[in-house]
Amino acid sequence: MVVKLLYLWLLFCLNWAQEQRCLQSASSCDECIQAGSGCAWCNSPQAHIRCATTEKLRSTGCHGRHLYNPSGSIQVVKNYSGADPADDEALNLHPQEVTLHLRPGVSESFPLTISKATDHPTQEPIMDLSNVPAGVHVTFSSITKGNPQLLQVSVEAAQCPSKSGISNQNTTGPWSIRITPRGFSVSLRLEITLLCECNCTGSHEENSPDCSGHGTLVCGQCECYVPYFGKQCQMNGDSISPQYEDLCRRGPNAPVCSGRGTCVEGFCECNRRADPKETYSGRYCECSNFDCPRHNNRLCGGNGRCECGRCLCDSEWIHSACSCSMETASCLAKNQMLCNGRGVCECGKCDCIPPYVGATCEECPDCVDDCQDHAACVERFEPEQKRTRENRYLSRTSFLLRC
Template identity: 65%
Template sequence: MPTEQPITELTMDTSPVPARVNITFSSIMNGNPLVVQVTVEAARCPGQQGDFNLRQNRTGPWPVLITPRGFSLSVKLEITLECQCDCRRNREENSPSCGGHGALVCGQCECPEPYAGQQCQRDIDSFQSRNEDYCRSGPNAPVCSRRGKCNEGFCECETRANPKERYSGRYCECSNFDCPYFNSRICGGHGKCECGRCVCDDNWTGEDCICTMETDSCMAKSQKLCNNNGVCQCGLCRCETPYRGPTCEDSPF
């Protein structure tokens, strides 16, 4: 039953059923869809003196309507008691009623893994595969960028031996350590690594944050940057020909 709403409680509407027939049900939120599990148990078969509240039809079938609260969709079941023989002896393997996957026993399917559902119609492995599609950044992308595992459609990123290093992002596509290093320091010691890219501190720039934006070292005696004979880059003067020197003040003429 597809749903985008949280389910906290189920209501069950039923037609009259035998008093000793117990019906329990539960909901399992596994992303989307919602799975409702129904269990029907009979304490014993009806006696001749009317152990059950329906004397005319002691073995069924009884229709049972199950309706989740907040939804107009419902499921109708029919319950029939088999009391005249040991129904487990009549086991039908690979029954068509069970999708050819499970055994029909006492009117109910017993499903082998990975099949589930009333007629063994649900392949759990395929459902997991669909869940994994939510853990891919694109149709052919690896699950969780090969940096984590997919749990019900969400990536759980793997941990690193170094507790300061971590993967992050919806698909574990980001890291705080896979950035350029300079002098054995990530981002040159002047920035931090965010999703594989250096974010430099103030007054630092460049792919690895080793380029200072300070200009004091480029100031010539004339109080002009590189004496107007060059440009200041990363705290160093790049002089125009034929000027040279730390502040482009030297000339062969």
Template identity: 60%
Template sequence: MLYCNCRMAVKLLCLCLLLALLFPSWAKKQTCLTSASNCNECIQSGPECAWCTAPHTNTPCHTLRGLQRAGCPKSHIYNPQGRVQVVRNDSSTEPADAQALLLQPQELSLRLRPGVSQSFPLTITMPTDQPITEMIMDTSPVPAGLNITFGSIMKGNPLVIQVKVEAAQCPSESDDSNQNRTGPWSVHVTPKGFSQSVKLEISLECQCDCMRNCEENSPACFGRGTLVCGQCDYTTQHCRGELDSFSSPGDDRCRSGPNAPVCSGKGKCVEDFCECDKRVNPKERYSGQYCECSNFDCPYHNNRICGGHGSCECGQCICDDDWTHDDCSCSMETASCMATNQQLCNGRGMCQCGKCRCEPPYTGPTCEFCPSCVGVCHLHAECVECLAFGTGAKKNRCETECSHLTVTMVETRDDMPEPGETTVHCKMMSREDSCFMNYSFSQTPSGGQSTVVQAKDCSPALWQ
């Protein structure tokens, strides 16, 4: 009997080890403080911890997946992840000074949830006489627990560097050695050997926004407790704070200052608390202790609030990742600016809001087209000939060397597109039969488009 029990114990131990190996997430120790008494304690206990603001939740502190499994509505889950917002991204409209270093963007605001990194691309345009080498980045003094690292995305000029910022943990509540425990801190990132720098305004997300709003004698707490972040507290007064500093009774408790309008003019004072006005559109609302905030009074772009790429919080657009400007209309992605030579805007312009601003005389979506530059017609003549007529020097290599070019045949020169900013007309001689080919060339993101007259011009006269 003892032998059988031992064998069974060994089997169970092996099964547990096998499950731990196959499903490591099962074996991972739960780090969220499920016994947290408030939202602040919860989010500070680990980067994966979230808080449920729905009233009467038995375990409001858990992982995001844990709260979802427990039935907490998505709109009631508080799970800050931080954000990056571009504050300043200036660029000259004139051709860049050959001796100047250009950094883009120049200033950013970062909110960090400890344990959750934030990153952004930094574009560095080097002076033309500067040899292109590995760039070393220096930073001004960084607060303890804050880590900034750099990784190269694209070499060349301009150089694109990925900047990653991460905070280790929230400071202890008992640590009063530094009053500025959660920021904001100003950190400057400077390419070694240059004076220009990028300013980072960094602050930590260690406090829950919902802790600022509370409801005393809340019906959700049977009229006897204070509702804070969805949980009832029957022991302390949370909501008075600064309001008790006003000596006047009544409406004065509903003013943000001695001479401020009651409830910011957007609500009414009921029992010393602001009840914000309702909007005709139920999705629009006023909020805040004095109804000072709204989720609709923000800039619009393309008839969409915050351009459809952010949320309106207290009259200010909070842009989604990779979007910036006060109306979130500017994309920070650079893929649409990448030329066929894998340089941003072909090294002939600046990528702004996902579009190239080309230096004259270069044009086109990626600054690869130059109608006035010598050699455009000659550069594509052999591919046009082999694709359109099956002749010429590249006729045996046409598929491999000319796949970037698309050819359309037309009957006469009048059927070709009009020449313009991105289209040029060409007349090139074929060495094979000494006849002239008439065609147009237009630069496209995938390479080029050529419209070719189907009959060659074999007369000795040149096309005037």
């Protein structure tokens, strides 16, 4: 039962993290599907949330016809059952040509059969690869041995290439890859294309009614013509009423939308940051999730989240930058007392009361032990005359008791 609950909790955390990653990359359909393999885009002009998991978008009312969530595909193009007489040799591959469409982060697999001539020695084939683009990984695993031998070929792309590269460079394919068993001339041809762009990106509806006739509808979003703006291009920048701007100020002399957004019909539309993880929020765009105290060069010490300029610390962490740990295990002395009872445990460290020192206040270089403490007292009360060894022992014992 405990294991099951733990599994469900981990699954919930993974889904939550995926949703957050999708929501933070909602500026365009292309950026959305590149944010993660579980991210989908809603093309509906009425959508309030556009980039999220498929389950999340469906729960917000986005119908299936408006959902775009590309998935990879495999197509066998050429798979001759027999050997080509012109290329007859001791080994054949099936299939001979495969087309792959890959969504980055998702592996696609297909079987590859290796047939050898009966008089050819059976050995583990070593596969040579050619023209594999950066970021694409091809792996092989044996399913059955013998003759014929069955392998599983798995192909995965780590991520979509950055658009900051060479403009005329083929960044998403198709690419042609050859898989050739070492020592032979026969090969398997793979044609790979990355799914990094939405199929709606190339579809533009000029003067769209969904954009009030003042913009182009692309993937459910309006690209407004100047001087119009707003979610549906409903606002004319040349005729903004000052009364609307007053509704977008925190005070009489405060900047519109705190200088971080645009006032649209009395409501602030906050600006987007270059980093999609950094956002402005609030009625007047007065809040941010990145302008908080740092510790060890990490926002909220890496132990909390930033909300409206304040760190909300995780459990077991306190202080303005979530820099102080509340755990006490590191303060336990050998006697299982916090800081040996000679100090205070703060932020996981002991603040010792002098003259005690050390990680758990168990060291005291200047302290006097019991023998040294009582020796002076014994010498002060012992008579100077000579005594027998027995009398001297009894005398010292009585003085120690007095001391």
